[in-house]
Each structure stands twice: as C-alpha cells, then as structure tokens.
Amino acid sequence: MINADNDQLIKDKSFLDLTDLARARAGVGCNQFSFKVTADHTYHIALENVAATEMYCQHAATNESVFTKVLPLINKYQVVGNTLKLFDKDNVLLLAATAALQCNNR
Secondary structure: OOOOOHHHHHHOOOEEEOOOHHHEEEEOOOOEEEEEEEEOOOOEEEEEEEEEOOOOOOOOHHHHHHHHHHHHHOOEEEEEOOEEEEEOOOOOEEEEEEOOOOOOOO
C-alpha cells in the first residue's frame, strides 16, 4: 500500500475480502473495515459506505490511517494473475493485494 509500512501489513496478516461486494471487508492490523464495492467491466471501481471498528492499536495506527485515506481515492482496478491492483483517477498505484494460492491435494 502506498505510504504504508508494508512489512508491518504482512506481519499483521492484513487482508482484503471482496467475495461479497455489498459487504466487502478489510483489515490492516487491528480494526476491521467494511464497505460496499461497485465495479464495472471498464475497470472502474468505487468503495462506499466505509465503516470501521474503533480500537486503538499503536502498532497498526499508521497503516490504518493510510488505509482510511486511500479508500476514497480508489477509482480503477486491474487483475494480474492472483494480484489485484487498485489505482486512483491518475493511475497511481495505491494498493496491491495478492491472493494466497491454495492447493487441494485429493
């Protein structure tokens, strides 16, 4: 994520869950975020109605502050393999999230 401590994001097991666009979820260290996602086939995306729990965790405070500021700027998306990239209206990369690959050995 732009302007964030990405090592801390990994350590905190940060996530972005877009499986239900009406109730998408994210976490970047301490609090849980929820929001509605609207996306279309022209790669435009909007995150609306953002809500978050309100706990204070010193180790996550900076990243959560950045995440809160980044969400309303997201305007475009791109999927490359198992990575989702989110950009602002000027095509500046704001956030990249990589899905964990799962293997089912049956």
